[in-house]
Amino acid sequence: MPIINRVADLADEITTWRRDFHENPELLFDVHRTAGIVAEKLKSFGCDEVVTGLGRTGVVGVIKGRTNTSGRVIGLRADMDALPIEEATNVPHTSKVPGKMHACGHDGHTAMLLGAAKYLAETRNFDGTAVVIFQPAEEGGGGGNEMVKDGLMERFGVQEVYGMHNMPGIPVGQFAIRAGAMMAAADRFTITIEGKGGHAARPHDCIDPVVISAHVITALQTIASRNADPLESVVVSVCTVKAGEAFNVIPQTAMLLGTVRTLSPEVRDLAETRIRAIVENVCAAFGAKAEVEYDRGYPVTMNDPDKTEFMARVARAVAGENAVDTTVPPLMGAEDFSYMLEQRPGAYIFLGNGDTAGVHHPAYDFNDEASPYGVSLWAKIIETGMPAR
Numbered sequence: 316m317p318i319i320n321r322v323a324d325l326a327d328e329i330t331t332w333r334r335d336f337h338e339n340p341e342l343l344f345d346v347h348r349t350a351g352i353v354a355e356k357l358k359s360f361g362c363d364e365v366v367t368g369l370g371r372t373g374v375v376g377v378i379k380g381r382t383n384t385s386g387r388v389i390g391l392r393a394d395m396d397a398l399p400i401e402e403a404t405n406v407p408h409t410s411k412v413p414g415k416m417h418a419c420g421h422d423g424h425t426a427m428l429l430g431a432a433k434y435l436a437e438t439r440n441f442d443g444t445a446v447v448i449f450q451p452a453e454e455g456g457g458g459g460n461e462m463v464k465d466g467l468m469e470r471f472g473v474q475e476v477y478g479m480h481n482m483p484g485i486p487v488g489q490f491a492i493r494a495g496a497m498m499a500a501a502d503r504f505t506i507t508i509e510g511k512g513g514h515a516a517r518p519h520d521c522i523d524p525v526v527i528s529a530h531v532i533t534a535l536q537t538i539a540s541r542n543a544d545p546l547e548s549v550v551v552s553v554c555t556v557k558a559g560e561a562f563n564v565i566p567q568t569a570m571l572l573g574t575v576r577t578l579s580p581e582v583r584d585l586a587e588t589r590i591r592a593i594v595e596n597v598c599a600a601f602g603a604k605a606e607v608e609y610d611r612g613y614p615v616t617m618n619d620p621d622k623t624e625f626m627a628r629v630a631r632a633v634a635g636e637n638a639v640d641t642t643v644p645p646l647m648g649a650e651d652f653s654y655m656l657e658q659r660p661g662a663y664i665f666l667g668n669g670d671t672a673g674v675h676h677p678a679y680d681f682n683d684e685a686s687p688y689g690v691s692l693w694a695k696i697i698e699t700g701m702p703a704r
Contacts (some may be wrong), residue, residue: 325654370452392449402416477661478625483673491665535573553571591607
C-alpha cells in the first residue's frame, strides 16, 4: 500500500493549487480567498455537502462512501492561514502580498487535503463518511476552537479526528508521531511592577522596578529547576522587558511579557500558581506592587494511544515499515488542533519536509515532493479506518 497511483497522477495539480495559495497568503480569519477556492473545489469534486463560514471562515466538506453500514465518521483537518512575515525565498511562486507569507506550510496542508478530497470523492472506496476540515487562524487566532464552538463535531457527527503538519529536518517520505503529549500548551503572561520613580543618582529615595524585574526574572527560572518534577517539562520565558525612557531616571513601572509551555495540565497549573506567588512575594520584599495577567492559550496537543498506533500503521503502509518514527520527542511549540483532540479521540503526525529552512523562517517553503505521501496518508486513513464492504 505505497503512494496511491491516482494520487501520484494528481501531484502536478496539487502543486499548482499549493503554489497559488503560496502566492496569495492570508492571515488568521481573513482567509476569504483561500476558503472560497477550497469551497469551490470541494463542490466541483462532487462532495455530498460543503459548508462555509464555520468558525467564521472555516470550510467543511462531507464525502460519503459507497456504503455506510459502519456508521463511522472520520474527520481530517488542515489549516489555511499564513504568517505576517516578509518572504525571502526568491522562488517563482513567492508571495505577492507584502509582509505576508506561508512560512509554516499551511498552503501545503490545504492543497494536500484538497487532493485527498478529490481522490475520495472519485473513488468512495470506503464504508462510512469522511469529513474534510479546512480551518482558519491556527497561527494565534484559535480557529480550531472557533470551529469546535460552532458545533463542528456535533453537526457532522465526527467520531475521531486526525491532523498533519510538515516538519523540516525529517526526510521526505518519512513520518513522526508519538502517543500522549505531542505539542505543548502555550500560555502568556504580563507582569506589571510598580515601584517608586526618581533620580538615578538617588536610588535610596526610589523603589527601582528595573532591579526588581531582574530578581523576578531570575526567580521565575526556579519553577523549572526547583518546583516542577525533573522528569516533567516546563518552559518559562520572559521575552519582553519595558521600563523607562531616560538614562538618568529610575522609572515608576516595569512590564514583563513572556510565555509558558507545558505538556500536562498539572504542570500547567503549577506554573501559573508559582508565577503569581513568585512575583507577588519578590515584589513585596522590595516594597513594590505587582499585577499578573495570565492568559491560557492553546492546550496540550494530546494524541490518543489507540489512534496514534492506527495512524502510525497507516503511515508505515504508505511510506515503508522503517519510515515512521513513533518515539519522536514532544515539541514545546503549540498547535490549536489540540482543541479538536479535546473533543474527539485522534492523533497528529509530522510529515517530512526534507532539508529546508525551518517553519516561521522567511526562507521557508513547503516541499511539494512531500505532497503525495501526505495525500496518500489522508486517503488511506479513510479507506483503512472504514474499509469498504
